[in-house]
Amino acid sequence: xxxxxxxxxxxxxxxxxxxxxxxxxxxxxxxxxxxxxxxxxxxxxxxxxxxxxxxxxxxxxxxxxxxxxxxxxxxxxxxxxxxxxxxxxxxxxxxx
Numbered sequence: 001x002x003x004x005x006x007x008x009x010x011x012x013x014x015x016x017x018x019x020x021x022x023x024x025x026x027x028x029x030x031x032x033x034x035x036x037x038x039x040x041x042x043x044x045x046x047x048x049x050x051x052x053x054x055x056x057x058x059x060x061x062x063x064x065x066x067x068x069x070x071x072x073x074x075x076x077x078x079x080x081x082x083x084x085x086x087x088x089x090x091x092x093x094x095x096x
Contacts, residue, residue, distance in 0.1 A: 002036055002038060003036065003037055003038055007038060008038060008039075009038055009039040009040070009041060009064060010032065010036065010038060010039070010040050010041070011040075011041045011043050011067065012028070012029050012032050012040055012041070012042060012043060012044075013043040013044040013067075014028060014029075014043075014044040014045060015044060016044075017044040017045030018043070018044035018045065018069075021045065021046075021047040021048075021070060021071060021074075021076070022045045022047060023045050023046075023047050023050075023051055024042045024044065024045045024046055024051050024054070024066065025044065025045065026054065026060070029042045029063065030059055030060055030062070030063070033060075033062040033063050034062065039063075039064035039065075040062065040063055040064060041063070041064050041065045041066065041067060042055075042063055042065070042066040042067070043066065043067040044067075046066050046067070046068045046069075046071050046077070047071055047076065048071060048076050048077065049076075049077055049078070049081060049082060049085070051066065051071075052066070052077065052081075052082045052085050052086065053085060055085075055086065056085065056086070056088070065086075068082075
């Protein structure tokens with residue numbers, strides 16, 4: 001339905017995790033990315049560089065990216081390190 005309505009991408013936010021640094025809801029986020037053909041961006045709970053590394057795993061390759069708030073502001077995530085990790089991800093059909 002999203003694709004047919006002209007939606008270009010989906011930001012999936014687990015509001016129970018938003019701002020509390022408990023980690024991204026990987027199961028729900030990956031399930032959504034697998035169910036649609038448009039890019040999905042993870043949001044809510046991103047806590048550390050480990051979450052960025054998790055995005056490089058094969059089952060998370062369809063994710064377009066992630067949104068960081070508190071972890072970035074608190075210094076838990078170094079932006080340069082995060083970008084360096086993500087730049088080595090192979091391109092997929094939804095990401096190019």
